[in-house]
Amino acid sequence: MNIAIASDHGGFELKEELKTFLNDTGISCTDLGVANGESVDYPDFGMALAVRVSDGEFESGILICGTGIGMSIVANKFPKVRAALVWDTFTARMAREHNDANVLVIGGRTTEKGLAKEMVKVWLDARFEGGRHQLRLDKIREIEKMWGMG
Numbered sequence: 001m002n003i004a005i006a007s008d009h010g011g012f013e014l015k016e017e018l019k020t021f022l023n024d025t026g027i028s029c030t031d032l033g034v035a036n037g038e039s040v041d042y043p044d045f046g047m048a049l050a051v052r053v054s055d056g057e058f059e060s061g062i063l064i065c066g067t068g069i070g071m072s073i074v075a076n077k078f079p080k081v082r083a084a085l086v087w088d089t090f091t092a093r094m095a096r097e098h099n100d101a102n103v104l105v106i107g108g109r110t111t112e113k114g115l116a117k118e119m120v121k122v123w124l125d126a127r128f129e130g131g132r133h134q135l136r137l138d139k140i141r142e143i144e145k146m147w148g149m150g
């Protein structure tokens with residue numbers, strides 16, 4: 001799996017934790033920053049990851065900011081990016097099975113580290129169900145095209 005991870009300062013600690021978790025489970029991920037806990041602007045790091053998922057350089061990504069809200073708003077501006085802010089293992093599984101979310105978004109200040117790891121694992125292990133859900137994703141693509149988004 002070709003996966004990237006990025007955060008702002010509000011998600012830095014959890015990003016480091018999740019990087020170790022992914023490496024320990026045999027999944028290498030590319031860290032697109034931030035490099036430390038100093039204050040930065042989440043759109044810069046959300047964009048760095050979302051643009052690369054959008055153009056296919058990375059199959060999937062994980063974004064973390066304080067609440068996950070800012071990163072969700074940024075990532076969903078990019079065509080073909082389906083970013084899902086999740087808060088438990090059920091929403092993490094649904095994000096893949098129903099929405100085929102290619103970016104998982106987590107709140108670094110709202111999510112306990114153990115739960116965050118569980119959510120990442122569930123999302124990575126889950127499979128998109130297709131069928132009626134694919135028809136709905138097709139409609140989302142049509143909306144993107146209406147707005148001239150690739």
Ligand code: RB5
Pocket residue numbers: 008009010011042065066067068069070071
């Ligand atoms: C940064 O203080 C905070 O606003 C950011 O991490 C995020 O929660 C925004 O949605």
